[in-house]
Amino acid sequence: xxxxxxxxxxxxxxxxxxxxxxxxxxxxxxxxxxxxxxxxxxxxxxxxxxxxxxxxxxxxxxxxxxxxxxxxxxxxxxxxxxxxxxxxxxxxxxxxxxxxxxxxxxxxxxxxxxxxxxxxxxxxxxxxxxxxxxxxxxxxxxxxxxxxxxxxxxxxxxxxxxxxxxxxxxxxxxxxxxxxxxxxxxxxxxxxxxxxxxxxxxxxxxxxxxxxxxxxxxxxxxxxxxxxxxxxxxxxxxxxxxxxxxxxxxxxxxxxxxxxxxxxxxxxxxxxxxxxxxxxxxxxxxxxxxxxxxxxxxxxxxxxxxxxxxxxxxxxxxxxxxxxxxxxxxxxxxxxxxxxxxxxxxxxxxxxxxxxxxxxxxxxxxxxxxxxxxxxxxxxxxxxxxxxxx
Amino acid sequence: xxxxxxxxxxxxxxxxxxxxxxxxxxxxxxxxxxxxxxxxxxxxxxxxxxxxxxxxxxxxxxxxxxxxxxxxxxxxxxxxxxxxxxxxxxxxxxxxxxxxxxxxxxxxxxxxxxxxxxxxxxxxxxxxxxxxxxxxxxxxxxxxxxxxxxxxxxxxxxxxxxxxxxxxxxxxxxxxxxxxxxxxxxxxxxxxxxxxxxxxxxxxxxxxxxxxxxxxxxxxxxxxxxxxxxxxxxxxxxxxxxxxxxxxxxxxxxxxxxxxxxxxxxxxxxxxxxxxxxxxxxxxxxxxxxxxxxxxxxxxxxxxxxxxxxxxxxxxxxxxxxxxxxxxxxxxxxxxxxxxxxxxxxxxxxxxxxxxxxxxxxxxxxxxxxxxxxxxxxxxxxxxxxxxxx
Numbered sequence: 173x174x175x176x177x178x179x180x181x182x183x184x185x186x187x188x189x190x191x192x193x194x195x196x197x198x199x200x201x202x203x204x205x206x207x208x209x210x211x212x213x214x215x216x217x218x219x220x221x222x223x224x225x226x227x228x229x230x231x232x233x234x235x236x237x238x239x240x241x242x243x244x245x246x247x248x249x250x251x252x253x254x255x256x257x258x259x260x261x262x263x264x265x266x267x268x269x270x271x272x273x274x275x276x277x278x279x280x281x282x283x284x285x286x287x288x289x290x291x292x293x294x295x296x297x298x299x300x301x302x303x304x305x306x307x308x309x310x311x312x313x314x315x316x317x318x319x320x321x322x323x324x325x326x327x328x329x330x331x332x333x334x335x336x337x338x339x340x341x342x343x344x345x346x347x348x349x350x351x352x353x354x355x356x357x358x359x360x361x362x363x364x365x366x367x368x369x370x371x372x373x374x375x376x377x378x379x380x381x382x383x384x385x386x387x388x389x390x391x392x393x394x395x396x397x398x399x400x401x402x403x404x405x406x407x408x409x410x411x412x413x414x415x416x417x418x419x420x421x422x423x424x425x426x427x428x429x430x431x432x433x434x435x436x437x438x439x440x441x442x443x444x445x446x447x448x449x450x451x452x453x454x455x456x457x458x459x460x461x462x463x464x465x466x467x468x469x470x471x472x473x474x475x476x477x478x479x480x481x482x483x484x485x486x487x488x489x490x491x492x493x494x495x496x497x498x499x500x501x502x503x504x505x506x507x508x509x510x511x512x513x514x515x516x517x518x519x520x521x522x523x524x525x526x527x528x529x530x531x532x533x534x535x536x537x538x539x540x541x542x543x544x545x546x547x548x549x550x551x552x553x554x555x556x557x558x559x560x561x562x
Numbered sequence: 563x564x565x566x567x568x569x570x571x572x573x574x575x576x577x578x579x580x581x582x583x584x585x586x587x588x589x590x591x592x593x594x595x596x597x598x599x600x601x602x603x604x605x606x607x608x609x610x611x612x613x614x615x616x617x618x619x620x621x622x623x624x625x626x627x628x629x630x631x632x633x634x635x636x637x638x639x640x641x642x643x644x645x646x647x648x649x650x651x652x653x654x655x656x657x658x659x660x661x662x663x664x665x666x667x668x669x670x671x672x673x674x675x676x677x678x679x680x681x682x683x684x685x686x687x688x689x690x691x692x693x694x695x696x697x698x699x700x701x702x703x704x705x706x707x708x709x710x711x712x713x714x715x716x717x718x719x720x721x722x723x724x725x726x727x728x729x730x731x732x733x734x735x736x737x738x739x740x741x742x743x744x745x746x747x748x749x750x751x752x753x754x755x756x757x758x759x760x761x762x763x764x765x766x767x768x769x770x771x772x773x774x775x776x777x778x779x780x781x782x783x784x785x786x787x788x789x790x791x792x793x794x795x796x797x798x799x800x801x802x803x804x805x806x807x808x809x810x811x812x813x814x815x816x817x818x819x820x821x822x823x824x825x826x827x828x829x830x831x832x833x834x835x836x837x838x839x840x841x842x843x844x845x846x847x848x849x850x851x852x853x854x855x856x857x858x859x860x861x862x863x864x865x866x867x868x869x870x871x872x873x874x875x876x877x878x879x880x881x882x883x884x885x886x887x888x889x890x891x892x893x894x895x896x897x898x899x900x901x902x903x904x905x906x907x908x909x910x911x912x913x914x915x916x917x918x919x920x921x922x923x924x925x926x927x928x929x930x931x932x933x934x935x936x937x938x939x940x941x942x943x944x945x946x947x948x949x950x951x952x
Binding site for chain 2: 232234237254255256257262278282299300302321332334335336337340457460461463468470480511518529531544545548550551553555
């Protein structure tokens with residue numbers, strides 16, 4: 173009955189029941205459009221919160237800064253993690269309390285620190301001396317937590333070494349913070365994007381707990397553990413349900429940190445990915461040569477208009493077409509721009525109906541996170557990904 | 563005297579003499595800003611045109627769609643290659659003649675083909691049956707050229723297989739075009755982005771000439787050869803001067819295609835890259851551990867705010883700092899976003915002054931192409947790359 177719903181294992185039920193599909197079926201869109209559901213955002217928040225218990229959820233605004241998402245989360249009781257002055261201004265303008273916003277980027281412009289301090293924000297991240305110097309200079313007396321660089325986990329997208337200091341530097345940075353009049357209150361880390369199983373947190377938490385014990389032994393009376401993000405969304409491989417997943421992570425946290433005063437979690441993807449579906453269109457289906465095993469399928473959305481997370485084929489989106497009952501064959505997928513790097517999946521082709529053709533509508537599932545905000549301002553003259561919130 | 567000018571071999575003279583540096587030195591910018599010079603765009607156009615002779619320059623608008631760039635090029639006599647309806651509208655709105663605009667994307671939306679046809683555009687690219695079908699359906703009788711997929715060259719950024727058909731398919735596609743009432747007038751190809759030496763065109767031109775001969779033998783009276791882009795800019799490795807480079811390429815073209823009626827070239831980078839300098843700022847300098855050989859230098863611009871061509875470290879930009887006289891050391895460079903993929907150069911670190919610190923202004927040379935239009939709408943709450951034209 174519903175041509176857009178295919179029997180995909182795991183998560184299919186949620187998709188079939190989604191108000192998103194009904195809305196998309198009932199509407200036409202002139203250009204690629206992300207449709208977001210407030211209802212699913214609110215439901216995901218409640219589900220994660222049920223598992224996280226007394227931990228505070230600080231939504232990672234960067235995952236999707238749509239104002240309706242922020243409003244829905246404020247109404248649900250969420251707090252926020254901001255990457256920039258722009259995100260802080262957004263949250264404040266929609267009614268978030270300054271005390272509920274952390275400035276979690278370890279790379280901050282000095283004037284933005286001053287802005288945050290003046291706005292009443294008191295909690296900042298750092299992983300280096302120079303950042304602590306900037307915080308002390310522009311937010312005197314602030315609380316800081318030190319971000320740790322932790323070893324590789326089983327995450328689908330392990331993080332680079334960009335953020336965090338080596339464990340052996342943490343106590344020195346806390347000493348430096350104290351010498352500057354700052355209050356080093358705790359530690360943060362990131363287990364890696366899209367960590368599909370709660371058990372994958374174990375090794376990382378062990379590493380952090382060792383640093384925690386060392387800092388306390390050195391006289392730092394820590395009160396805050398920030399467990400970051402990593403909460404997964406469904407992209408075709410099974411993931412645990414959010415409440416169960418979060419509860420297991422909290423069990424692992426409690427076993428190592430006991431009754432620590434304050435626990436923060438920063439889900440982004442885990443809160444909003446499944447609240448969005450992109451409606452787009454097939455532009456072209458072709459073969460390069462008569463000997464080609466694969467067809468090329470070109471969509472009207474690509475790496476530079478919302479699907480940036482296909483870089484290195486890291487996130488593998490699920491595609492739904494009106495012809496999914498037909499015979500399937502392997503395809504290389506690409507975006508519409510005149511840019512040879514705008515190829516979505518080539519190393520691991522995607523199975524799509526052999527009958528697919530230009531003009532067919534394609535839905536891309538679970539695209540509520542890290543899509544619209546990555547979109548370019550207008551590369552190749554294509555407008556940014558449109559967003560409709562229902 | 564001028565702290566921002568460092569003695570870099572090749573191209574340093576142009577940079578030293580640039581009005582861009584004077585303008586940047588005399589101004590402050592609140593955020594990362596691309597400063598573009600109309601004068602340099604006009605000069606580059608004249609230099610390339612002098613070498614290309616009777617070939618028509620169709621500027622690849624996607625390289626930089628700033629209206630002042632388009633206006634300058636119209637005034638200079640340039641034609642345009644558009645990737646989308648948006649780019650066509652831009653060129654028309656600034657006074658370009660429809661007959662001087664080619665619709666060069668091989669992946670076009672059917673309604674955009676109809677728009678272009680109604681606007682008076684008569685020349686379209688294609689590399690597949692389905693695209694020819696769309697063109698015939700929405701721009702009946704149009705002229706089409708077939709884009710070929712050519713073998714690897716020595717380009718700094720060889721193109722993927724995304725565009726073009728295998729040589730053996732070209733004649734079949736021309737036959738198909740004729741059967742649809744279209745006029746297959748010629749061939750196009752792309753030698754690869756940033757092809758630093760004219761001699762690197764030789765093999766590609768040989769491949770195209772073989773297809774050209776085959777098509778003529780099959781009865782297609784071709785009149786157009788579109789040699790695409792690939793004209794290089796200076797990114798630290800020596801490149802030939804534009805007039806000399808273009809003249810050599812034309813020599814190679816003439817030797818293979820004789821007095822073909824119409825020759826098109828589509829420079830983008832080669833026209834505008836050296837007309838722009840980005841002014842940005844150091845956010846942070848740090849070390850991850852006491853044993854680290856490299857510092858990390860974080861700028862306020864990154865992969866998602868203008869420097870997308872650092873993907874795979876493909877384009878290696880040249881950085882100029884006010885401390886370039888000091889001792890230098892290797893750095894990993896990264897952008898300001900809370901995104902672990904936002905690292906610019908890690909595999910091949912960049913030499914920067916050891917005295918560099920937060921707040922220092924950094925100039926990024928030759929960034930007039932493929933920067934501002936790649937910028938995200940606001941990833942992490944950072945505004946898009948600002949553009950100032952002088």
